Amino acid sequence: xxxxxxDSDASRDAADDEPIDPAAALALxxxxxxxVARQQLSGIxxxxxxxxxxxxxxxxxxxxxxxxxxxxxxxxxxVAGTIFGVLLVSAIVTSAVLGVRISRGVRGAxxxxxxxxxxxxxxxxxxxxxxxxxxxxxxxxAELLSLYYPAAYGLVAGLLYFMGAALWRSxxxxxxxxxxxxxxxxxxxxxxxxxxxxxALLGGGSFLVAGLVMHLNLRRGRRA
Amino acid sequence: MTDLDPVIHAAARLRISATLAxxxxxxxxxxxxxxxxxxxxxxxxxTHLRKLEDAEYVVVEKTHKGRTPVTYVALTRRGRRAFEDYxxxxxxxxGDNA
Numbered sequence: 510x511x512x513x514x515x516d517s518d519a520s521r522d523a524a525d526d527e528p529i530d531p532a533a534a535l536a537l538x539x540x541x542x543x544x545v546a547r548q549q550l551s552g553i554x555x556x557x558x559x560x561x562x563x564x565x566x567x568x569x570x571x572x573x574x575x576x577x578x579x580x581x582x583x584x585x586x587x588v589a590g591t592i593f594g595v596l597l598v599s600a601i602v603t604s605a606v607l608g609v610r611i612s613r614g615v616r617g618a619x620x621x622x623x624x625x626x627x628x629x630x631x632x633x634x635x636x637x638x639x640x641x642x643x644x645x646x647x648x649x650x651a652e653l654l655s656l657y658y659p660a661a662y663g664l665v666a667g668l669l670y671f672m673g674a675a676l677w678r679s680x681x682x683x684x685x686x687x688x689x690x691x692x693x694x695x696x697x698x699x700x701x702x703x704x705x706x707x708x709a710l711l712g713g714g715s716f717l718v719a720g721l722v723m724h725l726n727l728r729r730g731r732r733a
Numbered sequence: 734m735t736d737l738d739p740v741i742h743a744a745a746r747l748r749i750s751a752t753l754a755x756x757x758x759x760x761x762x763x764x765x766x767x768x769x770x771x772x773x774x775x776x777x778x779x780t781h782l783r784k785l786e787d788a789e790y791v792v793v794e795k796t797h798k799g800r801t802p803v804t805y806v807a808l809t810r811r812g813r814r815a816f817e818d819y820x821x822x823x824x825x826x827x828g829d830n831a
Contacts, residue, residue: 545751617759
């Protein structure tokens with residue numbers, strides 16, 4: 510082909526065409542797969558870290574907002590609720606932006622799976638919210654609702670991590686989903702407002718650990 | 734079964750094939766994104782894509798998104814199978830029975 514090249518390109522082209530021994534060929538495939546994984550998945554540890562911070566700080570704020578919660582810091586409930594809301598919305602926005610970057614330039618069959626997965630997050634979150642309104646109308650106390658919302662949302666999030674694990678064959682997501690579900694159903698047994706502390710430590714903590722583990726795996730060049 | 738497919742058995746085309754094989758079957762990737770994942774020059778990439786295309790291992794589809802031309806690249810079924818055969822042959826040559 511007569512595409513114009515500078516010298517270094519031309520010499521690289523020549524080197525590219527030279528035969529290679531089988532061990533080097535296999536190593537090259539593995540190296541390339543690791544490079545692609547690192548480039549495509551490098552945003553995911555950030556997504557997990559952002560969720561870890563949002564859950565950790567957000568639930569700590571809620572815990573500090575209720576009477577009988579945080580003994581060292583007390584926030585007005587409206588402030589605590591606002592902090593929680595802002596952190597959660599920021600996490601949703603940043604993970605949506607980073608998530609779109611992961612699959613940029615790729616079209617086709619997997620687009621449907623990704624779209625269903627994204628839709629499931631919205632459907633699940635809205636369902637939890639609407640159900641809560643129904644319970645409130647039927648006289649559920651503020652205390653009961655403060656147990657219901659984190660637990661139900663955590664259950665939805667955990668199941669979606671299971672779905673992500675199935676879609677992308679990711680053991681990391683499977684483990685994370687299991688821990689999130691366990692935290693969500695254990696937390697209410699501690700009663701309000703301690704359930705928020707449990708969500709902050711177990712839920713937020715496991716996001717942070719998962720993000721760190723995945724970051725290290727990607728740096729070692731192994732597909733997580 | 735110890736002959737390595739010469740179409741794939743060259744560093745650049747090996748890396749291209751591996752990258753395209755890492756996509757889900759039925760997915761295609763834009764030329765610039767593929768170039769980015771491979772860190773190759775456009776000229777170099779098109780040269781090797783041409784060779785893969787001639788062997789019917791790769792399909793290059795030129796289309797438009799609005800007024801901007803977009804080029805999508807994907808492995809054909811034949812190309813995916815050739816790459817799998819190639820890696821199997823490599824493993825058997827290296828005495829790996831896995």
